[in-house]
Amino acid sequence: MQEGPAQSPGTPSSPPIHLASFFLSQGDPSAMAYAYGRAGNPTWEELERELGRLEDAQATTFASGLAASFALLLVLGRTHRRLLIADDGYYGTRKQAGLLAPFGLELLPTDHTDFGALERELGRGPSILWSESPTNPRLRVHDLERLSGLARRHGAPFVVDNTTATAALQRPLDLGADCVVTSLTKSASGHSDVILGSVTTRDGKLHQALREVRNLGGAIPGPLEAWLALRGIRTLALRIERQSQNASALARVLAAHPAVLAVHHPSITDPKLAGRQMPRGFGPLVSFEVQGGAAAADRVVGGARLIRPGTSFGGVESSWERRARWAGESAPEGLVRLSAGIEPLEELRADLLRALAHAAGPQLGGPGA
Numbered sequence: 001m002q003e004g005p006a007q008s009p010g011t012p013s014s015p016p017i018h019l020a021s022f023f024l025s026q027g028d029p030s031a032m033a034y035a036y037g038r039a040g041n042p043t044w045e046e047l048e049r050e051l052g053r054l055e056d057a058q059a060t061t062f063a064s065g066l067a068a069s070f071a072l073l074l075v076l077g078r079t080h081r082r083l084l085i086a087d088d089g090y091y092g093t094r095k096q097a098g099l100l101a102p103f104g105l106e107l108l109p110t111d112h113t114d115f116g117a118l119e120r121e122l123g124r125g126p127s128i129l130w131s132e133s134p135t136n137p138r139l140r141v142h143d144l145e146r147l148s149g150l151a152r153r154h155g156a157p158f159v160v161d162n163t164t165a166t167a168a169l170q171r172p173l174d175l176g177a178d179c180v181v182t183s184l185t186k187s188a189s190g191h192s193d194v195i196l197g198s199v200t201t202r203d204g205k206l207h208q209a210l211r212e213v214r215n216l217g218g219a220i221p222g223p224l225e226a227w228l229a230l231r232g233i234r235t236l237a238l239r240i241e242r243q244s245q246n247a248s249a250l251a252r253v254l255a256a257h258p259a260v261l262a263v264h265h266p267s268i269t270d271p272k273l274a275g276r277q278m279p280r281g282f283g284p285l286v287s288f289e290v291q292g293g294a295a296a297a298d299r300v301v302g303g304a305r306l307i308r309p310g311t312s313f314g315g316v317e318s319s320w321e322r323r324a325r326w327a328g329e330s331a332p333e334g335l336v337r338l339s340a341g342i343e344p345l346e347e348l349r350a351d352l353l354r355a356l357a358h359a360a361g362p363q364l365g366g367p368g369a
């Protein structure tokens with residue numbers, strides 16, 4: 001978006017959407033910027049420039065976050081067959097890696113706060129270290145600088161899934177990551193209307209390999225989706241600052257509530273490390289467990305008027321779900337993952353307290369009804 005001054009009268013104030021399956025061409029297509037629409041599109045590239053600018057890196061966008069991680073596994077898995085993936089991160093990435101088991105990828109879910117165990121596993125053969133911080137949905141913070149040091153000593157590519165924080169709050173490439181995967185579906189686009197993903201890296205070879213896999217794998221972004229994400233990213237810094245403030249305030253409300261057994265939020269579980277890695281805020285998510293397990297958690301989610309029930313997160317409207325309703329999710333049965341939007345905090349607080357009272361009933365001190 002910031003490329004070139006574009007000051008001449010008549011220039012559109014917003015970039016166009018290039019809806020084209022092919023671009024006019026004759027002769028050797030390798031010499032042309034655009035020929036067939038699966039290989040390149042100016043609207044994706046506009047988004048990639050913006051994403052690259054946020055991390056001082058090169059970005060490749062894909063049809064979804066999982067399409068991005070799949071391409072990365074195909075490239076890194078050529079030389080590194082052991083996937084040391086965080087055992088409490090996004091369950092979809094672990095399920096996806098299972099698809100590559102018949103082709104020789106070994107799935108090794110590991111606790112990324114247990115450096116001794118990681119050191120042992122890294123020593124057993126060429127591995128990929130795949131972290132996520134804060135993790136979805138438990139919001140545990142991984143020490144990215146320390147993990148990158150470990151990975152480097154063992155020649156392991158170090159991947160960080162930065163979806164929950166986004167590049168506005170955390171820059172893993174500066175902390176030693178080789179590449180960053182982001183589901184742009186969530187906070188990055190921020191308006192719950194797009195499925196999209198990206199990989200950013202400062203390694204030119206990896207960047208080229210990813211583009212080749214995207215072209216031949218075919219999981220390309222749609223130009224309209226790319227445009228919507230570009231539009232969303234313009235306000236990312238503002239949105240995520242407000243969302244982070246709301247989430248941190250709601251974490252304090254939850255921690256003080258008698259019906260709440262546990263609150264998972266970086267401000268509570270690991271404030272020092274989180275404050276160092278994410279000085280501008282901890283993102284939109286806060287997870288918690290209530291007395292009464294899964295049934296009580298379902299009542300909480302059903303008891304709100306403002307906070308919307310549903311999966312995904314990072315949108316401008318608050319939403320939540322009981323996470324273990326998804327098969328394959330390793331979160332506790334009663335864990336609720338709340339995504340704070342940009343609504344006024346007082347409205348959110350009132351809605352949260354109403355829902356908790358709804359779930360607790362009179363026996364747990366709530367007002368009943």
Ligand SMILES: *Cc1c(COP(=O)(O)O)cnc(C)c1O
Nearest residue numbers: 064065066090136163183185196
């Ligand atoms: C949602 C999510 C993904 C997958 O992204 P999609 O856009 O849904 O394919 C990957 N990692 C994390 C942490 C996520 O939350």
